[in-house]
Amino acid sequence: MSFSHIALEEKQRILSEFSAVKADFASRHWFPGTSGNLSMRIGPFEPNEFFFAVTASGKDKTKSTPEDFLFVDQDGKPCETTALKPSAETSLHREIYRLTGAGAIFHIHSVFNNLVSELYWERRAVPIEGVELIKAFNIWDEDAVIDVPIVPNYADVPKIVPEIEPVLNARVPGLLIRKHGVCVWGKDASEAKKHLEAFEFLFEYAYRWQLLKQSR
Numbered sequence: 001m002s003f004s005h006i007a008l009e010e011k012q013r014i015l016s017e018f019s020a021v022k023a024d025f026a027s028r029h030w031f032p033g034t035s036g037n038l039s040m041r042i043g044p045f046e047p048n049e050f051f052f053a054v055t056a057s058g059k060d061k062t063k064s065t066p067e068d069f070l071f072v073d074q075d076g077k078p079c080e081t082t083a084l085k086p087s088a089e090t091s092l093h094r095e096i097y098r099l100t101g102a103g104a105i106f107h108i109h110s111v112f113n114n115l116v117s118e119l120y121w122e123r124r125a126v127p128i129e130g131v132e133l134i135k136a137f138n139i140w141d142e143d144a145v146i147d148v149p150i151v152p153n154y155a156d157v158p159k160i161v162p163e164i165e166p167v168l169n170a171r172v173p174g175l176l177i178r179k180h181g182v183c184v185w186g187k188d189a190s191e192a193k194k195h196l197e198a199f200e201f202l203f204e205y206a207y208r209w210q211l212l213k214q215s216r
């Protein structure tokens, strides 16, 4: 299906949901210093053909303007004529869509996601053990243990892309980029938002628990 075959009402619905999510995240101070980028997929999904709306690069994401988003294809190419540039990290979103078929992907920088990505860098994953909020990922085992993968950060973002597939864990809808931020996903924007809230809680917990253990 070509992008032009997707109904205008569907495009408007996605953009209005997208603006609401972005405003919500801004109110939580999740976009310090223009960081962060968000995307939402639209229309049918095939690993080699899909479309998504993504935040424009370098903008202050706490502001709401008519130029906040653009639609791109699976190669990150704009679907419509625009002067906007897709996020510099669009290649990460493309790869995560390709591998997971997710409906929305959110990337933010926070102090706790940066801290744990460095604290656990040597094992390349943040372990989270038996915390109730793991259930937000639809993991219901008693005392579940999960590992949130960490990939290296490179200034040349496409160099990060091949690091993703080998560490992807079907149970864990997120990954950390070392001393950079987190990418999380879900079947739609509300599930991805739930996952992001849970991850941020769990990262703060993991960091504080480590400090507490060391001080005892």
Ligand SMILES: CSCCC(=O)C(=O)COP(=O)(O)O
Binding pocket: 033, 034, 035, 036, 037, 055, 056, 057, 058, 059, 086, 087, 088, 089, 107
């Ligand atoms: C100022 S943050 C550096 C770039 C980054 O990591 C980020 O999340 C925002 O990049 P974008 O191109 O999406 O604005």
Ligand SMILES: [Zn+2]
Binding pocket: 035, 036, 037, 089, 107, 109, 180, 181
């Ligand atoms: Zn970033």
